[in-house]
Amino acid sequence: MGMRKRTLTITGILAISMMVTVYFFSHSLLLNSFEKLEVTDVQQNLGRFQSALSGDVSDLYSKSGDWAVWDDTYAFIVAPNANYINSNIGDTTFTALKINILLFVNLSGQIVCGRAYDLHNRTEVPVPQSLEEELSSHDVLWRFPTTNSGIDGIILLPENPLLICSRPVLTSQGEGPIHGALIMARYLDSDEIEQLARTTDLSLTLERYNDSPTLPDFQNALSSFSNNQTVFVQPLNADYVAGYALIEDVYGNAILVSRIDMPRDIYKQ
Secondary structure (H helix, E strand, C coil), X not given: CCHHHHHHHHHHHHHHXXXXXXXXXXXXXXXXXXXXXXXXXXXXHHHHHHHHHHHHHHHHHHHHHHHHECHHHHXXXXXXXXXXXXXXXXXXXXHXXXXXXXXXXXXXXXXXXEEEEECCCCEEECCCHHHHHHHHHCHHHXXXXXXXXXXXXXXXXXCCEEEEEEEECECCCCCCCCCEEEEEEEECCHHHHHHHHHHHXXXXXXXXXXXXXXXXXXXXXXXXXXXXXXXXXXXXXXXXXXXXXXXXXXXXXXXXXXXXXXXXXXXXX
């Protein structure tokens, strides 16, 4: 082989090697960058879901304040009467407020008046025994040290998770002494999840944290959570990516895992 031909061959091999190296380096760099963008996008949408859920709880807490800080309720909780019940606790109260449960609890933790309502079927139902047991074992839900106290968040019942708000019963001027607690609650059931999905325009799934997950990807997410990591993102396949987040109850315990599914538009770019 002549010197010129040998030089051209070596030059060609070096050029091809450099192009291949540059290609794989660029491919890796760009792909990693887009994968990071994908993760960031999923995390932001998980944040939107969590904000929407917090917004529902805050709205419920605001509504409960209208009832808890009221002279009529203040008098009723120590001397229950039919007039207050007939005037204020009808079926339309539950549909207008979009609540499933309304409880009046005195200073001893006794439910002096309580109603539960099935919003889906528009019928009255019994107050869940599991909720009564929850109140008996957790007086933080109804015993308040100051007039500015209150509690809101989620508790986990066997039936469904429950968005719950509890406020001290005060006069219309917001003064005490405290006469008890007013509790409003709404189930975090399929109807509520569907509403949250419409609000956020996301595909939502919820699983109980302590149950054995039925979907393998949930198992992978659960094994990835730690004290410092409560959000996890992983691709489901070439077309969809999923984000997972832990949801805590009012006591600070992990009770639910939420999942959102999103198309991998960024990754495909």
